[in-house]
Structures are given as C-alpha cells and as structure tokens.
Amino acid sequence: MTTISPPDRAGAATACAHCGLPVPAVLLRPDGQQSFCCGGCATAYAIIHEGGLDRYYDLPERRSAAVAPSGKSFEEFDHPAFHALYVRARPDGTAETELYLDGVHCASCVWLVERVPLLVPGVLRAELEVGRALAHVAWNPASTSLSAIARFLDTLGYRPHPFRAQRVEERRRAEDRTAMLRIGVAGALAGNVMMLAVALYSGWFAGMEPAFVRYFRWLSLLLTAPVLIWPGRVFFQGALASFRTRRLHMDLPIAIALGAGFVRGTMNTVTDTGPIYFDGVAMLVFLLLVGRFLQQRAQRAATDATSLLHGLTPSVARMVEGEAIREVPAEALLPGVLVEVRAGETFPADGTVAEGESRVDLSLLTGESRPVAALPGAKVWAGTVNLAAALRVTVTQSGEESRVGRLVREVAAGAGRRARIVLLADRLAGWFVAVVLLLAALTWWYWQGTSPDAALDNAIALLIVTCPCALALATPLAVTVSIGRAARRGILIRGGDALEALARPATIYLDKTGTLTDGRFRMTAWNGPEWARPLVVALERHSSHPVAAGFLEAWPRLDAPIAAAVRQTMGGGIEGRVAGREVIVGSPVFVGSRATGAPPTSDHTSAADTPVWVAVDGAVVAAASFGDPLRAEAPGVVGRLRERGWAVRLLSGDARDVVEAVAGQVGVGSGDWRGEVTPEGKLEEVERAAGQGAVVMVGDGVNDAAAMARATVGVAVRGGAEASLAVADVYLSRPGLSALDELMEGSERTLRVIRRNVAMSLVYNVAGAALAMGGWINPLLAAILMPASSITVVLASWRSRTFEEGA
C-alpha cells in the first residue's frame, strides 16, 4: 500500500487520506505519501483500497471522523445463546440479524456498509437503514461467522451492537404503517371532495343544473363518510378519552366540529338545502393527521435506549471450573464464580481480580482518561475493558446488580423523573379549546334568539373556521423543518421539546473526557533526538500499554530493529536491548532510578499530561508526554455559551488536577468545576440543579448517561459508546464542539418561528371567529379561510432560516 497514488483530496498536506481530519505533526509522512491521522484510519484505508473500493473517496459526502476500532474480538456474537436471542435462521441455511452501528451518519456510510458483501466472502447481504443506524445482515454460516463480520465493521469504524429492541421495533413499525395508511386514505378522499367542492362553488356563481348540484353533493357525502369512519376515528376516540378524564384536549372541539359538520352536511344533502361542509371536514382530518404524524416521528426515539445500554456488557462469559473453562451466558454468573477475561475483552460482571496483572480502561464507566492498573485484589466493573493481559476475576455482582446495570436502571428512572417541557402550542391548546367551545355556544344562543334557522349553521361555521389545523401544525412544522436542517449540519435532534428548552439559556454542565477533550490518550509532545525514535518503537512493540499504543500510533510506519531481552514492570516501564543498546522507556521515577541525567527540555504542554522518559545506555535522552488534549475550539465555544447567557459548569470523573487544568484552559472559574465525580454523583448534581431550573447536560459516555437522561435536555457529543447515547435528546455527530454553539443559535431561531406561527394562526382564528359569530361566513369564505391559515403556516415554516450555513 505504499505504491498507491494519493486520492485527490489528500493534496492538502495535512488532511488524513481516509477521514480528512488534520494529521498531527508527529504523524506527517515526509515522503509525500498519504498521511493518516491515526492507525485506525490507515487500516480502514488499506481495506477499502485492497477491496477495490477506492471510489469511496470520490463520494461527495463522507464521514469525517477518525476511525477508532474497539479492537474487541466479538467472540460472543458466535455463541449459541447469542444466536438464540438475535439471529434468525432461514430455511435455506443462511442466517440474518440486525446490528446497530456506531458512527453511521451520512451517505458514504450506506455505500461502504452495503459493500461489505464484496469484502467479506460469505456475507450475502448488508443493508443499512441510515436514519436509525441499523444494518440488516444476511450471511452463510458455512463460510463466515457473525463475529468476523462484526470485527470487519469495527475495523471500518462502525462498532456493531446487537439490536435488542426487535419487538418494540415491530410494534412501532406497524403503528407507522397504519398512520401512513390513514394519512394516505384521508388525503386521497379529501382531495377529491375538494375538487367536487370547487365544482360546486363555481356552479354557485356560474349557475348549475340542480340535478348536477344534487349529484355532486351526494358524491361528496359518499367520499367524506369513509374519511370519518376510518382515519377520522382517532379524533372521536381522543375526544371520548378527553371526556372521560375531564381534561380539555384539542380533540374535543375537533370531534364536535367534525361530527356536527358531517351530520349537518348530511341533513342538508338529504333535504337539498344549505351548505354541506364536507370539504372542510375531510381536509381537517387530513391536515390534522399530517401534523400529528410529523410530531410523533420527531419525538420517537430511534431505538429503545435502555436495550442498547445492555449491549455494553458481553452476553457470554468464560467461567473457570477447576482446569476447565466453560462459556456461559453472562446473566447466569453468580457471585463467587471465577471468570477469565482476556486482553481486549469487556468484563462481563463486577468483581475482584484473583489472578493476573493488567490495566483497565474505565473511561466508559467513570470518564477517567488514564488507564488504571488492575492487580490482584483490585475491583473491576462490568462494561469496562481489560487492556493488557488475561485476568481471572471473582464475580461479586452481575447482570442487573452490576454497577453498569444499576446505572442503566438510573437512566430509565432519570428519564421518567424528568419534568417534561410543555410545548407552547400545547400550553395554548387547553385555553384555545375552552374559548372556541364557549364562543360556539354563545353564537348558537345569540342566533337562536334572532334567527333560529341560522343558529346551528353559524355555530358550525365557527367551529370549522377556527379549526386548530394551523395551530396544530405551527409547532410540528417548524420543529420538523429545523430538525431536518440541523441533521444536514450534523446535529441530530430527537424532539421539539429539546429545541424549545435550548432556546432559553439556563445551566449547562459539560463533561470533560471526550467532550471538551478528544477522549483519546495520545502523544502530545516529544522532546528528544530523531535517532531515539526507532529504539523506542522497537521496545514498545512488545507492550500493550496505552503509552506503547500511543507511540506506535504516533509513528506507525517507522522501520525499527528487533528488540531482545524485553522486560516490563507493571506501573513502571519497559526495558530491553535494541540494536546493541540498552533502552529504557517509562515513568520518570522508573527511568530515573536506572539511568542518569535529565531529558533535553521539559516544557510539558499541560500539567494534566503523563510524562514518559527514554534512556539509552544509562543516560536519559528524551522525554515524551501523553495526554488527552483539549479540543481547539473548546474555549471559544464555552465563551460564546456564556455570551448567550448560559451558566457553564464542568463535571468530570477524571482526577482533580486534570480537571482543574482543563477548567483553567476553557475559562471556567474555580467554583464551577468538579473532578472525580462518579456517574451517580453526576446524576445527583444534575438532579439538584434541575430543582432550580432547566439543566442541559453535555456528555459522551455511559458515565454521563444517567445525568443526561435526568437533565432537561441531554446532549451527546461524538465519541465514546454511541449506543449509550440513545438516551440523549440531541446528538452532535460532527466531530468537535462547534456544533454546540450552532445548536443553541438554531434553537433560538426555531422558537422564534414557532411563536410567529402560533401568532399567525391565532390571528386567523380570531378573525374567522368574529366573522362566523357575526353570521357573515358563507361556505365559500369558510372554505378559503380554513386552508389559507394552514398554508400560511406551512410557507412561513419552510422559509424560516434555522440551522443554515453561516446562520
């Protein structure tokens, strides 16, 4: 792969050839070949190129995120217990399943994922549903395994999770299909009734044979009846429920208007006198159904959040029984049993280390950016990743009782306790309903006294002309348009209530690891001679320490000699013989105790970084530092949030000194940040703040999930365990924090559009009501006024400028 000509866009010297992100200076290739921002991207590029799929790089819209494979083995995907739960066997011997993929946000993902059958022999079909990041995969178990497919997707940067909400999904799908069908039937019939109405109105002015008028009116009746009987039924059911619960609901006047209009229209058709209202009635049903469907779609979670959280722990564990090792379902682990967890695997349960030494990546659970040593006796938790070597762990708690299990429950409970934001239109609806009913009654009573014949007609005209279509459409339309625009800008918003809440500045909590920072442990500085690099790389190839991974990622294609006599000291460093020289790499204490001198320069980039020294033949020659650097745009974004009026606070599970350094860099004052906060602590803090007003929680991992679910609005940033972020109301799929500022701006604009829409529809309704009460509304005017208000709202929403480039 060193002979490929670089694709066009790699022309900019510092763009990663795979993802287009800037390449760190230490990774720049001097020889003019493609550079990659990380090892993951280099691997993905190689796979795509070798599969003959270079056209991927010509796609106009591509995923711009570093490929960060989890490196998991996905062995449990092949376990019979897993297959029994998620895999369907087909009669022809093939198998199929659904996988939820992290990192799917654009057109190029569809292209790439659907070409997996070309790259992995044995995969028959891979279809991606981009809106929900759900891949439908079919394969031949004789020639490949699901774990191989999963590993392959992981290498491309789409970490797969089993999709555990199939039954919920089936039900939702059926609901959606019924809703689409209702809208379609109502729309088709209403459209035809409207055409007949136009003919009748023209006839009113131009003259029409009475026989044809009667014929057209009967046809209208014939077409309107089914609209009320099937699609319109929901409003009568809603009104009935409103009646039973004694709460005013928008369905109540709608049902009265529909019912009265239809009955009166039918009577008038039979007696061949007066207006028929059928066009208004049918159109009302259609427009209201559309508005409701849009709103429901926007609010619905893509998948069942808690079911995805369960996907964080492996479903199968390796239980040790004497000499034998047996695979058992993770749910079946009882306290006291011994399990084996190999390097790169996720712990299936909480427990204490019984045998072995390793390091554990806790970032998923606690937000701790630095890996933690796991020696015998240390506690480990389900869902965290064993990095270095095989461990035997005595289980203390498993399944629901494990820490991550309890956290999942907290997430569900937090979401349940959250105070729902009452939408502007919903707040108005109750009043609106009461006023309309009152006015209709007044109209009827007044006209009863003066001209009894017109009383019922005028009251019905009022109910129809004040049709809340425009009001019902005002919010969902503005929200749907904004959500669509935001999605194109990489901001995925789940519900309109989030937009309304974000438009009003309150308190915002930011997580540190992965939110303000990259969340990846990497080399931030290297002070030392060029010749020492191959020596370090040679040695670090023997280690699985994150520092070693950092070195190898920083210099991926350095030709290094072979190291011999390599010895590792847990918590210290690594030493060995490379090209005839004694090389030591490790912590300053470890290296200082075995060599003399100090590294050339010692200007650490940040107090939060971990220093690493390098000694060759007994003398310290170089120092590197490793850390999780702050995102470049973070201070600017925090500043702009403040300008908008937000109270910005920092909440992190990382060590206090690290959090303090970051707080200083983004300009968060001493009283406004907290370090070493457990996930439970984050939830408490958010809960406390939520008692005083709206709270926004921005985070990236499971450790933030409970707090995000409890907050008024939870915002998830790219990175971390994406499956856990289904609890968030907003997901920023664009790398970095700049989208956060745009989100606030767009929300403010959206709320302005909603207010304008509501005001417009209210003005229409007030005018219409006044005319109807005065008895000036004839059927023609009512037919024009009613849809006119809806059309105005539709146009105003489309023309609104929310979430636009440069907005």
Added chain:
Amino acid sequence: MSVLYVVLPIALLLLAGAIAAYAWAARRGQFDDLKTPAIRALHDDDTALRPGSDKTTPPT
C-alpha cells in the same frame, strides 16, 4: 353533461384503485425507510461486484 354520470364513477373507481395500490405499498413497508433509498439511488450500481462473482481481485 350527462356524461358526468358515467365519468365520475369511473374516476372514483380509479381513486379506489390508487388507494388500494397505496395501501399495498404501505403494508409492504415501502414507506418504512424514506431516507436510505434516496441515498442509495445516487450510488453507482456495481452489480458486477455483487456476490456470485465473489470478491474482486485486489489491485497489486
């Protein structure tokens, strides 16, 4: 004008047909995913690379 007595019922029959076709499509899940097919249509068809012809030979 009396042709209307024939034409309108025919039009309504056509409408019934259209609704039936729509119901069939909606029930079959044609409207379940409105986003991906739009994207897929823009991608070049490489049926030649589809399974059956197996894996392409990687350029060396």
